[in-house]
Amino acid sequence: MxxxxxxxxxxxxxxxxxxxxxxxxxxxxxxxxxxxxxxxxxxxxxxxxxxNLNAGALASNRSRLIAALVPDIAQSIFNDTMEAMIEQLSDDGNSVVMSLTGADNRRLNAQINAALSRRVDAIILTGIVSDQHTRERLRSHPISVIETWGLPEDPIDVAVGFSHAAAGAAMADFLHERGYRRPHLIVPRSARSERRASGFEKSWCATGAEPPTRFEVAVPSHFGQGRTAFLALATLPTRPDVVVCGSDWIAQGLIVEAQAAGVRVPEALAVTGFGNLRLADDMRPTITSVDIDGSRIATEVNRILRRRAAGETGIERHVDVGFNIVPRESA
Structure with missing residues (x-):
């Protein structure tokens, strides 16, 4: 029996x-x-x-299912945010389904459709959705949609992040104040990286300086791109005195390749990264980087969802978590 x-x-x-x-x-x-x-x-x-979660969802009109969409997790700057977010949301009794949209977001619409069909309470996006049709489609559903790691002027619902353009401008100001005059940008082909590069260029040229040179790489960024980027420096008419890398992984690869070639960092060539990954402080020389508080992004997302669950209205549409430049040995 x-x-x-x-x-x-x-x-x-x-x-x-x-x-x-x-x-x-x-x-x-x-x-x-x-x-x-x-x-x-x-x-x-x-x-x-x-x-019986299905019965509970019908009774409360809440599924307690949250979709977190992220481009990638291999060597990703989003890992700390995702780990903290999943932990906090799970502690509140939610089930978080993490889906990978791909570095170019080629699976984004399919993952959004899957989330909506499962009647999730919220969709958490990494970055800003650029397609207007997708933005309007998400707005038409009565769920929370939180864009993270960016601050669009008109969020789909709520945005929790920082200005990439401002981060690029701040790095330009930092390097100019330190006496560097010939920057070279290593720019991953993503909207976020391009905003930082544009912010850097605008601030740098506002001082009357010549525009920085640049070298573009594919996404997601990785160690090997730093090596390729260093070799490409030989093709420039004038060698830069500082290379601004779109990620700490690229910065690490470039520093290793420079040292192998007998180029001392930062004496002969300074290098900066982005993301303030653990390797930035473990590397020798340590890497000057831009720190984003991923744990705070997670905390703000959870705070907003708690307020929504409690029926609160008038929730702010923009939450700026800011950023910090972390000066280290490489620049």
Whole structure:
């Protein structure tokens, strides 16, 4: 004979509370007193009870399913954000489905369709969706849509990020103040990188200086591109005194190739990165980089979704987490 599956009533009886209290805890753990929550958790574990999430979603009109769309995770600057975001959202009782859209977002529309068909509560996007049709389609659905790692003027719903153009301009000002005069940009072919490069160029040329030279690479960026970019410096009419790399991975590869060629960094050639990955501080010389607080992006996303779940209105559409230039040995 097949044993009966544990029921909500079994959990309630074992925890010494009502079924309504168990249900409230399962739907929103934060509304139950800590001691009560511990008893219910223990009862759930002891009985092996599994709530019917489909039934709960119908009753509350919330699926507690969140789609997080990210271009890639291999050697990605988004990893810290995604890890913190998934941890925080999961602690709130949500299930997060992470999907890879590809470096050129070629799978973006397919992943959005899959998320909408599963009636997710929210879609979290990495970067800014440029296609206007896709933006309008997302606006037509009654779900939260949060664009991260960018600050579009007119968000689909809410944007949590920073200005890439401002980050590029700040790096230009930083290098100019340090006395560098011949910058060379290594620019991955993405909208985010292009905004930073444009911000750099605008700020740099505002001083009356000559426009920086540039070298474009594919996305996602990786170590080997730094080597290729260093070899390409020989084709320039004038050797730069600083190379501004679109990622820390590129900066690392360029520094390794420069050192192998007997070019000292930063004495003969300065180098900067972007993302402030762990390798930036582990590298020798350490890499000057731009730090983005990925954990704060995650925290702000979770805060917004909590307020939405509580029925709050008037939530801000732009949350600027800013950025910081981290000066190190390479520049």
């Amino acid at each position: 097949i044993a009966r599956a544990p029921r909500l009533e079994d959990v309630a009886a074992l925890a010494g509370v009502s079924t309504a209290t168990v249900s409230r805890f399962l739907n929103n753990p934060g509304v139950v007193a800590a001691a009560t929550a511990r008893r219910i958790e223990a009862a759930v574990a002891q009985t092996g009870y599994l709530p």
